[in-house]
Amino acid sequence: MHHRGFRNAYGDLPVNRLTRQNARDIIGAKADTPHAANLLKVLRVLFEYVVTIEMIEANPFLGVKPYKTKGGGFHSWSESEIAQFEARHPIGTRARLAFAHLLYIAQRRADVA
Numbered sequence: 001m002h003h004r005g006f007r008n009a010y011g012d013l014p015v016n017r018l019t020r021q022n023a024r025d026i027i028g029a030k031a032d033t034p035h036a037a038n039l040l041k042v043l044r045v046l047f048e049y050v051v052t053i054e055m056i057e058a059n060p061f062l063g064v065k066p067y068k069t070k071g072g073g074f075h076s077w078s079e080s081e082i083a084q085f086e087a088r089h090p091i092g093t094r095a096r097l098a099f100a101h102l103l104y105i106a107q108r109r110a111d112v113a
Contacts, residue, residue: 009029019060020063023060023064024064027039027043027066037066
């Protein structure tokens with residue numbers, strides 16, 4: 001869910017009426033995505049600011065535990081798998097260029113695409 005999707009789903013919730021249960025529901029709706037932990041971190045920081053400017057008295061995202069994801073993450077390639085890819089895609093190919101950006105420059109997948 002990008003920012004518009006988030007705003008469409010939760011934009012009508014008044015900030016000063018947001019409860020810890022609302023916070024759990026927001027994070028729970030994203031539990032099966034890799035973005036859930038990042039969303040929780042961002043919302044904790046955002047709502048700390050909202051407390052600081054006295055819009056609310058307490059941060060509803062503090063104390064909300066991240067949900068455990070079902071997936072085990074992505075497999076990291078071994079040195080032999082990297083060598084196998086490099087042997088199949090020589091320097092000068094688009095695949096090798098994309099691979100080099102991902103491996104050596106640490107670009108995000110979306111940026112490389």
